[in-house]
Amino acid sequence: MHPTGGLDGFDPGAVTEIRSRLASVREQGIRIGLAVESGSRAWGFPSPDSDYDCRFIYIRPVEHHIALVSARDVIEFPIVGDIDTGGWDLRxxxxxxxxGNAVVVEWLKSPIVYEEEAGFRLRLGALLDLIMVPEKVAAHYVGLMRQHFQGHGEETIRLKKLLYAVRPAIALEWMRQSSFRALPPMNMLECLGAISIAPEVRAAILDLVHVKKQTREMGEGLPPEPVRLFLRSSFEHHSETLREFGRNPARDEGAQHLADKFYVQEVLQQGS
Incomplete structure (x- = not known):
């Protein structure tokens, strides 16, 4: 396994338990390409009682692909205490x-790594650079905003959940200011620091992050007005912008071919 990183300050017992779960997956002959921390710890705004959200990408051996009964494409462990562990089949x-689902590229960009097979992140990252369409990723982030920011903030909301709407809005702004040529960093504060945004909006967001880092329960309330206006404007603007992006069947077919080839190579590598 490749060296891990970003685990300073983590509960050693939690890290040991997570690695034990990952080991139980490998004992089934399943390769783990990458296991990272996801969620608020990797996004840059954990609270004192944030869960440990380990997510991993795995590759099943060839014999699992020729069995009569298809294996599930997820591996899930029961949530015990503050430890949440689950993985996706590479397929x-x-x-x-x-x-355009941004989750896998976010995992790839996570600064907190439990396990990493040497070379896997680079191989998968190179493929994602070729097959992921920024416009589709933008649509994914708009969907997240819709999920977490219903009613345009004109009613009380769990302030913890408000940050879950702010994160995709900042990612969208990062993409817009990059002319949708690249995908944003996973860490929200890194994203925020790299974009031009109204000072009062930046200050209000940083205040929310500060409160979340200091307390176990942020409670409910109306969103701060600068944040509410920023989210509403972002949602309306990007929802409208996405309508301008056209379909490209030839591009999508080419991406599918590259992903198919990559998947077969990774599965066959399992038995080499």
């Missing part, structure tokens, strides 16, 4: 990436 990860 599922690639299918979602082709649709």
């Amino acid at each position: 599922k990860a690639l299918r979602l990436a082709l649709k």
